[in-house]
Amino acid sequence: MGALQGWKLGWIGVGRMGTPLCRRLLDAGATLSVADLDPARTAHLAAEGARPNATAAALAEEADILLSMVTNDAALLAVAIGPGGVAETIRPGQVFIDLSTVSPATSARVAEAMAERGADYLRCPVSGSTTMAAAGTLTLFASGPAAALDRCEPLLATLGKETLRCGSAEEARAVKLMVNMVVALTPAIIGEALAFGSRLGLDWEGMVDALNRSTVASPLLAYKADMLKARDWTPAADVDLVAKDVDLALSIAQREGVPMPFSALARQFAAACQATGEGGLDFFRVATWPERLLAPNPR
Structure with missing residues (x-):
């Protein structure tokens, strides 16, 4: 039964x-x-x-x-x-x-x-x-x-x-938004590290493995590692959905007087994806934006 x-x-x-x-x-x-x-x-x-x-x-x-x-x-x-x-x-x-x-x-x-x-x-x-x-x-x-x-x-x-x-009362709502702030920031900082390593000649898959087996490893990164390696952005949670959650957190923070510069930056990376028609892709697509900002390698 x-x-x-x-x-x-x-x-x-x-x-x-x-x-x-x-x-x-x-x-x-x-x-x-x-x-x-x-x-x-x-x-x-x-x-x-x-x-x-x-x-x-x-x-x-x-x-x-x-x-x-x-x-x-x-x-x-x-x-x-x-x-x-x-x-x-x-x-x-x-x-x-x-x-x-x-x-x-x-x-x-x-x-x-x-x-x-x-x-x-x-x-x-x-x-x-x-x-x-x-x-x-x-x-x-x-x-x-x-x-x-x-x-x-x-x-x-x-x-x-x-x-x-x-x-x-509403404590669970605040906890979830707090967690999702970190979720939204994760692909942005990972993408910055990958762009840095790529400029220095490191292999993309090797970099993902290095992060995933290091002290910065997390359940979220482990879940997204294969997606990152394959650059397959089939959505589990899409950019639009995560952007909505960050907007909620930023709106509350503005009302409460809480500075959130990193969350605001993560939101702008999401906005860049949305502006290029990628809002329906998985939110880890944000990890590609730092490399897109790089000029061609001068070497």
Whole structure:
């Protein structure tokens, strides 16, 4: 018997990350209903045992726990408090879990709406790739009512390898943005090092191996090493998505008076990719911008 046998779940947003996570819930035995802002996107999961619904409100009528993973603040507001959204039908005793990367301010608006309906609201943004989502090895940053987190622990354990409890309100949103600042900076500094080594005659693949086996190695670099070697920018997370996250962090930093010169620079590298029509490529495409800035080798 699966770990979630008998659980009645609803999932909103079946995109690049949502789809493999839904499959994990189905494999764990959950009864799963799904919805998306584009209803046509639910067809592939319907063929695998999920029940499609037209709206988030319809999901809330039949599921005990609702989950969403959407692209940005506007999408979360649409599925949570817009027409046909969760807030129309969610009831006391139900839980709404959002796994998206959004601003604390928008998340707080959703929290207020859920509180008015008497439902619990958990903020659980995730860290990891689509491959990690399929394997169940994501890290989840969670904040919200402790009792609701306790209740949902088996569900969260199905979605990821680790759930870090961050607080009772919007703390998980801040943690996720903090992590994504480092994620966005990583290809920029790696690209600068590779451009430097290339000018000195080093082999591209050898440089990637050297970084990946040194003290600066990281799980992120290990995951992206083959992509870097092959210069294959098939997206797991694209430039546009990471740029959105950095924009959120920079906007909050401006309001709070926090200087973030390195994040601003990383954002400009992403903007350069977007300006050349590469926003849909994997965000590690940014690693090629430092070499593009070099003049031809004068030697």
